[in-house]
Amino acid sequence: MSSLVLAQHVTKWYGPRRAVSDVSFAIGQGEIVGLLGPNGSGKSTIFRMLTGYLVPTSGRMEVAGHDVVADSLAVRRVISYVPEDAPLYDHMRVGEFLHFMASLKGSRGAAAKAAVEAAAERLDLTCVMSLLTAKLSRGFRQRVSIAQALLGNPKVLVLDEPTSGLDPHQVIAVRDLIQSLAGSHTVLIASHILSEIEKVASRVMILLDGTLLTADALQERAEETLLRLAAAASEATVRDIVSAVAGVRDVTVEPSAASGTMHYLIRAEPRVAVAADVVAALVEAGVGVSELAEVRPDLERIFLDLTRRASRMAA
């Protein structure tokens, strides 16, 4: 798959503050990729550089083969950005606003009319075309923003927190829309809501303090086994025994450990024998095991695990 969006060793400083640190990724045609990170982790900064609003301090970015700095006009022709709380022109009616945006994107006459109608239909806006944008609900405003972004048929659509502030029905509608774009458009979505991003994205990148912890969090699931263990011995004893088992990568104490028996999470290579070897080693050392189960890590678990590992490495 050739890359439609490319970032190579991108760093961005705002004065003395480093907001993005040596970030690299590649996104292929038709992918829907989530960029997950807490507030202030650098998501918007990455999007602003990608769409030509900010210049990276170092490194380079490309969209559809165009360098975002050297060829920013060409980039803006193929990428559309919907910021969080996208501004609309409140004195314009929806239809008027969409025609205006179509004209800014170089579309005129019958072509503009057809493009506006298609976008309005796709976003279910035909019933509000004559309303002032100022009168729209949050959900409709978001749909109008996405409709204008789709005018001109951009190859890449960048959405910053597209479901923030929407009610559950509107969230589902926006999610369905995003999924309907898969294949025909490449979509990059920023969010700090794990459950939301997991539902729409086929790949999730995780950003923390400007550093990309993984370019494919969901793939991490396939690459290791996660076991939950309850064992009756001191933490140091369990750690020593379990860490020595071949294939075990690391052992952490479950934050919700109940009194008495401690619970542990064991990250291990995806080998069938690891669980049996862990039990055998503990039993041999005389440690009682009351639970050992494989857990399928959800995105929340992967996120916590990656961020914990990152802070341990930084310490």
Ligand SMILES: Nc1ncnc2c1ncn2[C@@H]1O[C@H](COP(=O)(O)OP(=O)(O)OP(=O)(O)O)[C@@H](O)[C@H]1O
């Ligand atoms: N114009 C600016 N000048 C100085 N610092 C900035 C500027 N814009 C962002 N920052 C800082 O850079 C860091 C990354 O901000 P950014 O907005 O990219 O994060 P984010 O992940 O999009 O956060 P949010 O989800 O809150 O929008 C933050 O610490 C922020 O305070």
